[in-house]
Amino acid sequence: MADELRTATCCCGDVSITVRGEPHHVHGCHCHYCQRRTGSVWQVSCWYFDHEIEEVNGETRVYVGHPDLTNALEDSAAQGQRPSIDYHFCVRCGSTVYWKIPMSAEMMGGEAVVATAIAVGCFADRDFPVPLSDHYVCNRHPWLEGLEFEHMFEELPTPDDLAAGKM
Numbered sequence: 001m002a003d004e005l006r007t008a009t010c011c012c013g014d015v016s017i018t019v020r021g022e023p024h025h026v027h028g029c030h031c032h033y034c035q036r037r038t039g040s041v042w043q044v045s046c047w048y049f050d051h052e053i054e055e056v057n058g059e060t061r062v063y064v065g066h067p068d069l070t071n072a073l074e075d076s077a078a079q080g081q082r083p084s085i086d087y088h089f090c091v092r093c094g095s096t097v098y099w100k101i102p103m104s105a106e107m108m109g110g111e112a113v114v115a116t117a118i119a120v121g122c123f124a125d126r127d128f129p130v131p132l133s134d135h136y137v138c139n140r141h142p143w144l145e146g147l148e149f150e151h152m153f154e155e156l157p158t159p160d161d162l163a164a165g166k167m
Ligand SMILES: [Zn+2]
Pocket: 010, 011, 012, 013, 014, 015, 090, 091, 092, 093, 094, 095
């Protein structure tokens, strides 16, 4: 439903973000940075834009990290070329609920924007829309083989993939 409201919440409940409408770019990533950042073997997130964000609550601290677009610890050359991402985590429980990603006009194939990515797990909703794509499949744990989405990327989607809506 176009106007559906969904709320993502940290595990202690202090931090939440409520968004309107269907998510953009629901995707997974198996890069080692995402694995370490989440403590999980695989991160799944979605994007919303400013006009779709209804409400944000709770005190966060920000970790200015490398994009989840690189295997950051292994790829320092790529780090320098990419903008940093502000990861917002709950000051009480530490859950990273959402993060702000500056996207250049080139990456968006239009205007530069700041996307708000939200951890799909924080919605705790098994009916949340299924990911369209999966990134860094090269790092996927072997026991996750068989998990297939419409667009599977060995590493990253290109700006052209993004502009074509494949991410
Ligand atoms: Zn919390």
